[in-house]
Amino acid sequence: MALDLAALQELAVPGTAKIVLCSLDGLGGLPRPETGKSELETARIPHLHALAAGAACGLLRHVAPGITPGSGPGHLGLFGYDPLLFPVGRGVLEALGIDFELRPGDLAARGNFCTLDADGRITDRRAGRLPSDRAARLVERLREIRLDGVEVLVEPVKEHRFVLVLRGPDISGPLSETDPQAVGVPPLPVRPLAPAAERAARLVNQFVEAARPRLADAAPANGILLRGFDRQPDMPRFPDLYRLRAAAIAAYPMYRGLARLVGMEILKTGSTFADEVATLREHWSDHDFFFVHYKDTDKAGEDGDFEAKVAALERFDAALPGILSLNPDVLVVSGDHATPSILAAHGWQPVPVALASRYCGADPVSRFTERDCTGGTLGLMPAHHLMPLVMANALRLTKYGA
């Protein structure tokens, strides 16, 4: 059991410690049958092993036993929010993934261009995977749509995908989806799934209606499908909750988006991890807390490329001294979920974590692997318990009870 966030916030006190949280996306792996060794067990990662030897180690579980986290829940867990209490909808995630500056109360949906036949029945749910430039021009047409009392924002994503955001007072879900997830049938009207959603349902249906003539000549992209309507979860902002001047450094927009969702400041950085470390160094004096995201581990894992994931771990290991040289008071290395190469996808396996600080305590772990971290003093713990520990190690929490 963790303290609820309001109670935790009451214990937060000012301090001067510097905290770095490195999220190696998809960090956790699985042994390859040929060798019986996981990616971490195969890689030459002397700096990570040395870090683990001086750190408190364990395993993080981000959602629940056996549950594979998406990037949203995975990172919310790392940031200290129980992902089961703060669900992030698909529309919101899609908006975050393109650096869209979603505001509290915005209703976001994931959109697809689709192909409709003469009778209005869907013949292709992805409009032949429409080229991105063509989709961007059609998005311009959708932006012309005006709805009563709300702002209509439409952003292209990639190929046939776009994001629709309605901004204004009292725009609330939940709404049913227009995508019937089948061909040969027409798109569905949106229905409110709660009384508070009636206005939003009416407006979305008006949007779909208004899109029809604007796309009539645009076959194969002569229709749209909308799903995953959601607002961002109503959650305490990270800087308020922990009283930290918190910054995020991430080359990929999705992770900037997730950090923005919880109210972190987003630092401009380049496209490589070396750029990220340079950004960290440059802004070292401006913030107490840095979330630093490393993408390569996940990409290699998703590709099912064991060797590439090993190489990605070794590249991170080589960059670690650049972070250590800043002498953070608390340094955490973990990840948002496992992406075992032999699975070639996100996995449910718990993810190694090492937490190093002057006060982290000793444990018997001296190698940063899944197997070794099992014996660590942090045990197997919910990911959202990590931030209270980080705060404690930074001496940023006062005593509970007299």
Place this chain on the structure above:
Amino acid sequence: MALDLAALQELAVPGTAKIVLCSLDGLGGLPRPETGKSELETARIPHLHALAAGAACGLLRHVAPGITPGSGPGHLGLFGYDPLLFPVGRGVLEALGIDFELRPGDLAARGNFCTLDADGRITDRRAGRLPSDRAARLVERLREIRLDGVEVLVEPVKEHRFVLVLRGPDISGPLSETDPQAVGVPPLPVRPLAPAAERAARLVNQFVEAARPRLADAAPANGILLRGFDRQPDMPRFPDLYRLRAAAIAAYPMYRGLARLVGMEILKTGSTFADEVATLREHWSDHDFFFVHYKDTDKAGEDGDFEAKVAALERFDAALPGILSLNPDVLVVSGDHATPSILAAHGWQPVPVALASRYCGADPVSRFTERDCTGGTLGLMPAHHLMPLVMANALRLTKYGA
């Protein structure tokens, strides 16, 4: 997840086993950077290591990950009460700390004598740290105050501090504090923070009003400040919950107070741990359960004195055979929180625990240290899960479900 207390109580059955729970205050430590070894790893504690070798070991977390427990929550956890469900307010703790026999329904507050200027503004929140004997004489004046329908109890604590207790029907908080935590402003009137607290607020304000003329000539202690109004939590009594004839042996009043809070019988003892062990021996046949408190570990830790904490551990170790010679059926050694010497304060780190009984099972731990207990069969567990395990090992819990 633990059984709730009502369900647990239904499983409790009579028995003859003798149980001893030793709480080494502030037991847990941290490695000293010079040696990489904690206090427990440094101390020569052969009896504790031998106990651990034959016991089930693990680590206790008293409140929640990263949360540093005060003495109240720490001991409530050891006694089987989730401290998050049974908060103990500052006024209650202050009363417990002077052996005050608080009763259910009593509203307790922590009081300070303070200095007021001619305009009633606070110039010193602690009245120049008034000498204790002078404060005791002023407390006599406050005891003269009569309020309608309630008993007014005032007890000196130390220097400028005193405890105010209102005893009577329907005296309930929560109340705001009169202490503005600042000088240059007058004390605040008490406000009820819930409708049920209106009567108590009125009475407390009358008390403050009545104190004014009685202290008018007592500068620098010509005013009072009150805070931490609270009643003791409404909780099942330990002897009823576990059906144990439970006794507490503690040289320090605070720990007697915490044991009294849960309804244990308090055994009169001397001021040393040898006295406590003698008391244990003397009353061995009268009770099933003994809570024995050892203070020295915490004192040394709070002083930041690593060597003194090592010595305190060694003194406890030397006294342990005196307890073992009584042949308790279940012997637990643990603590209420960590007090790492390098932190010189209570810490959030989990605390080693060893539970020895005929039925405790084997584990690989053969040394009683933080690092070794990490690998114990009890794992890292909430402290309030300990008592059900103790009860089970004493064969005092029947089967759950047919």
